[in-house]
Amino acid sequence: xxxxxxxxxxxxxxxxxxxxxxxxxxxxxxxxxxxxxxxxxxxxxxxxxxxxxxxxxxxxxxxxxxxxxxxxxxxxxxxxxxxxxxxxxxxxxxxxxxxxxxxxxxxxxxxxxxxxxxxxxxxxxxxxxxxxxxxxxxxxxxxxxxxxxxxxxxxxxxxxxxxxxxxxxxxxxxxxxxxxxxxxxxxxxxxxxxxxxxxxxxxxxxxxxxxxxxxxxxxxxxxxxxxxxxxxxxxxxxxxxxxxxxxxxxxxxxxxxxxxxxxxxxxxxxxxxxxxxxxxxxxxxxxxxxxxxxxxxxxxx
Amino acid sequence: xxxxxxxxxxxxxxxxxxxxxxxxxxxxxxxxxxxxxxxxxxxxxxxxxxxxxxxxxxxxxxxxxxxxxxxxxxxxxxxxxxxxxxxxxxxxxxxxxxxxxxxxxxxxxxxxxxxxxxxxxxxxxxxxxxxxxxxxxxxxxxxxxxxxxxxxxxxxxxxxxxxxxxxxxxxxxxxxxxxxxxxxxxxxxxxxxxxxxxxxxxxxxxxxxxxxxxxxxxxxxxxxxxxxxxxxxxxxxxxxxxxxxxxxxxxxxxxxxxxxxxxxxxxxxxxxxxxxxxxxxxxxxxxxxxxxxxxxxxxxxxxxxxxxxxxxxxxxxxxxxxxxxxxxxxxxxxxxxxxxxxxxxxxxxxxxxxxxxxxxxxxxxxxxxxxxxxxxxxxxxxxxxxxxxxxxxxxxxxxxxxxxxxxxxxxxxxxxxxxxxxxxxxxxxxxxxxxxxxxxxxxxxxxxxxxxxxxxxxxxxxxxxxxxxxxxxxxxxxxxxxxxxxxxxxxxxxxxxxxxxxxxxxxxxxxxxxxxxxxxxxxxxxxxxxxxxxxxxxxxxxxxxxxxxxxxxxxxxxxxxxxxxxxxxxxxxxxxxxxxxxxxxxxxxxxxxxxxxxxxxxxxxxxxxxxxxxxxxxxxxxxxxxxxxxxxxxxxxxxxxxxxxxxxxxxxxxxxxxxxxxxxx
Numbered sequence: 007x008x009x010x011x012x013x014x015x016x017x018x019x020x021x022x023x024x025x026x027x028x029x030x031x032x033x034x035x036x037x038x039x040x041x042x043x044x045x046x047x048x049x050x051x052x053x054x055x056x057x058x059x060x061x062x063x064x065x066x067x068x069x070x071x072x073x074x075x076x077x078x079x080x081x082x083x084x085x086x087x088x089x090x091x092x093x094x095x096x097x098x099x100x101x102x103x104x105x106x107x108x109x110x111x112x113x114x115x116x117x118x119x120x121x122x123x124x125x126x127x128x129x130x131x132x133x134x135x136x137x138x139x140x141x142x143x144x145x146x147x148x149x150x151x152x153x154x155x156x157x158x159x160x161x162x163x164x165x166x167x168x169x170x171x172x173x174x175x176x177x178x179x180x181x182x183x184x185x186x187x188x189x190x191x192x193x194x195x196x197x198x199x200x201x202x203x204x205x206x207x208x209x210x211x212x213x214x215x216x217x218x219x220x221x222x223x224x225x226x227x228x229x230x231x232x233x234x235x236x237x238x239x240x241x242x243x244x245x246x247x248x249x250x251x252x253x254x255x256x257x258x259x260x261x262x263x264x265x266x267x268x269x270x271x272x273x274x275x276x277x278x279x280x281x282x283x284x285x286x287x288x289x290x291x292x293x294x295x296x297x298x299x300x301x302x303x304x305x306x307x
Numbered sequence: 308x309x310x311x312x313x314x315x316x317x318x319x320x321x322x323x324x325x326x327x328x329x330x331x332x333x334x335x336x337x338x339x340x341x342x343x344x345x346x347x348x349x350x351x352x353x354x355x356x357x358x359x360x361x362x363x364x365x366x367x368x369x370x371x372x373x374x375x376x377x378x379x380x381x382x383x384x385x386x387x388x389x390x391x392x393x394x395x396x397x398x399x400x401x402x403x404x405x406x407x408x409x410x411x412x413x414x415x416x417x418x419x420x421x422x423x424x425x426x427x428x429x430x431x432x433x434x435x436x437x438x439x440x441x442x443x444x445x446x447x448x449x450x451x452x453x454x455x456x457x458x459x460x461x462x463x464x465x466x467x468x469x470x471x472x473x474x475x476x477x478x479x480x481x482x483x484x485x486x487x488x489x490x491x492x493x494x495x496x497x498x499x500x501x502x503x504x505x506x507x508x509x510x511x512x513x514x515x516x517x518x519x520x521x522x523x524x525x526x527x528x529x530x531x532x533x534x535x536x537x538x539x540x541x542x543x544x545x546x547x548x549x550x551x552x553x554x555x556x557x558x559x560x561x562x563x564x565x566x567x568x569x570x571x572x573x574x575x576x577x578x579x580x581x582x583x584x585x586x587x588x589x590x591x592x593x594x595x596x597x598x599x600x601x602x603x604x605x606x607x608x609x610x611x612x613x614x615x616x617x618x619x620x621x622x623x624x625x626x627x628x629x630x631x632x633x634x635x636x637x638x639x640x641x642x643x644x645x646x647x648x649x650x651x652x653x654x655x656x657x658x659x660x661x662x663x664x665x666x667x668x669x670x671x672x673x674x675x676x677x678x679x680x681x682x683x684x685x686x687x688x689x690x691x692x693x694x695x696x697x698x699x700x701x702x703x704x705x706x707x708x709x710x711x712x713x714x715x716x717x718x719x720x721x722x723x724x725x726x727x728x729x730x731x732x733x734x735x736x737x738x739x740x741x742x743x744x745x746x747x748x749x750x751x752x753x754x755x756x757x758x759x760x761x762x763x764x765x766x767x768x769x770x771x772x773x774x775x776x777x778x779x780x781x782x783x784x785x786x787x788x789x790x791x792x793x794x795x796x797x798x799x800x801x802x803x804x805x806x807x808x809x810x811x812x813x814x815x816x817x818x819x820x821x822x823x824x825x826x827x828x829x830x831x832x833x834x835x836x837x838x839x840x841x842x843x844x845x846x847x848x849x850x851x852x853x854x855x856x857x858x859x860x861x862x863x864x865x866x867x868x869x870x871x872x873x874x875x876x877x878x879x880x881x882x883x884x885x886x887x888x889x890x891x892x893x894x895x896x897x898x899x900x901x902x903x904x905x906x907x908x909x910x911x912x913x914x915x916x917x918x919x920x921x922x923x924x925x926x927x928x929x930x931x932x933x934x935x936x937x938x939x940x941x942x943x944x945x946x947x948x949x950x951x952x953x954x955x956x957x958x959x960x961x962x963x964x965x966x967x968x969x970x971x972x
Binding site: 050051052053054055056057058059060061063066068069070072073074076077091093094095096098099101102103105106108109112113115116117118119120121122123124125127128129131132134135136137138139141142143146147149150153155203213214217218219222279282289292293296300305306 | 678679681682696699700701702707710711714715717718721722725726729730733736737738739740741743744745747748750751752754755756759760761822823825826829830833836837840841843844845848851852854855856857858859860861862863864865870872874875876880881882883884885887888
């Protein structure tokens, strides 16, 4: 319950901080950090334009996508408090619920019959396929280390003691940040501010969405960011007392958002065909975590 | 009624059906065929349900002197498979009534078709209960031949004939291995009964005999590199037959493998680890190929290979668990394999049925010619979508439940085993995630290209929704899938009952498994919550959109105002990036001629490309070619002169005579 409230709060300003950081770096003042949220609310009140080519898939897809992100958030724990949903193997449920949302957002892009949106759909499907094993191998490694298999149990029984475990923590944080950037179609693989449809991934999929649906999709992105931020925060919160934990949580979210902003200011998007290579390197990183865990457990003979 | 009476009754009925169907008026054949299948299914389901809750039933048939006594047994494993076979076959026959109406003028073929369907269904039940090597092979052969005749329905098409021949030859290679395996165990144990195999496993090394069985059953099941008949046979057969074949005949291979695997005594870790690795490779290979093909029935066939891989992974986990004395793992693995068998038979037959409805209306299996079918066939689109979600393992459908079990198994395997096994488990876990991602790509592509957007070529006139009789079985399957997805606890308990009859789970493992039960009920509950959440979001959306204005316009073409349907993204381009990324496995073959330097006015030319099957292309085709060229040296034997053939006969008789005189045989 606590995690749900905190993530909802963080989602209000997360993208705002990214935009603010980017503006400051490029020498502008930039909008306030709640501006993206205000945009979303404005969109929620607006009317919509639908393509005549589309079917009911296009109507329900944004709702399914949004609901899938909400559902995934319910699984995320916070410190000592488990998420609203917590059972053994819940991280599998987490990943597959998100996948269902992705399924619908991809087919809704294909529903418009536009070649641009098909292109985005194809890329999104490929990239999310490639990122999947990295997440599972990382969670599997921690499951192996702790002997637990739910988010909550894994996070509270993770103890950082030796140097290897710190290295693992750093790797895992990096991996989660990268996964979050890819899942939200941000910088190293996709540039949300690009103006050319041919080079877009996520933005081009939602070209035909407008009004309430577009608001849902944009807010879902904010929520997703905050959700991954919460997962990262869980590595650091551990068994801290509640007040400290909340503080650490927001600190992690802010730092994460600023990092994302800085990354977007100082780097360019990869060439599209290098994206795939970059993403599956993440899997080898997650394998490094796995071998680190094997070292910790003394399983190397 | 006793078990034996029911079985004898079903035997008599099948015979009656075989004789009766050709003599019936042509219009009644389909419904009578369905009737026989239904009655057979009911007759065999009654004892199967009893066995699932209680003790195995068995009796011994007085065989001939050659066969010896034939033990017939209905245990929990047979019962589970019989129930799967029955559900799929009844649905298939019902769907077939509607599907075969289009071929009403081919009356003799239809008579054979329905007679063979009845025999095919009955033979699968016999395969599940016969516990005697030779009798099993006879039933196995009846199953193969009858399914071959079902595939060959459109025998006038050369590619159908070719696919049928391919199937026939490959199945018989499998039978050779199976016969060798049964004969080996007969030589050691002195009987063809299945308990002789058990004795063999107790006293000898297991790996080699299992390998024989694995090749024999693996060809039927479609493990790589033994899979190459599947992508040919499934597209060639009528859709209800492909649905049933992919749903259950492939599962007979799994049944055989499980039957043997349950008797294994040593070499467990070796066999389990190899099986797991091969299965995972099968899964990845199958879905990779499925992702790039544009013939949607071929795509479904490759997808079957993927799912067989997942079932095999479950069996591998079971063997590893048994080998490392980790009974909870063994139970999870076996349950995952059994439940995935059921799940796959459901959604694969659903997908084949939906694909068949599309084929019947549009007369093409090439998805690049389709598009926008959701307007004309909304219910078929819904069925395909449900099947696609289920096969991708997405909640709230049934595929998620068995995939979750597999994940649980891998995680459980990680914790206890040695370095090598943990690494294997971790790689399998990652591969399972890749398989999940790839099936997302495959099925968004297929659903999107076939049913969404606008038609890429003009669709035939009079396109309409499939008739009710074809939709009815699909509703039944969707219902079954949802019930597994929403009440997984109940189905897990059923599967566990089957698994428990072959395993002895101790106290400590039972505690470990209790967590699984809570997870299962949590999945069911939260899938429901998820559905409710979607409904709630949609409701809020509807409420708040009612206030604002909504307009309809054409799709945003980025400033271009004259878009054509041909400009849409195609299936080929959707999976092109993937195809390039994995070009070393799925090789693309292109047919075209470059424009030559001197060619000032190039002529019109064609370009075509297709993806070739790696194993078929490299290993099987080349091997066959070498074999053929080797065989050419012996061509002089078959020279077409009758005199020589008589001479061969005389020489053979002489050889036999001499060998008997000198006591050689």
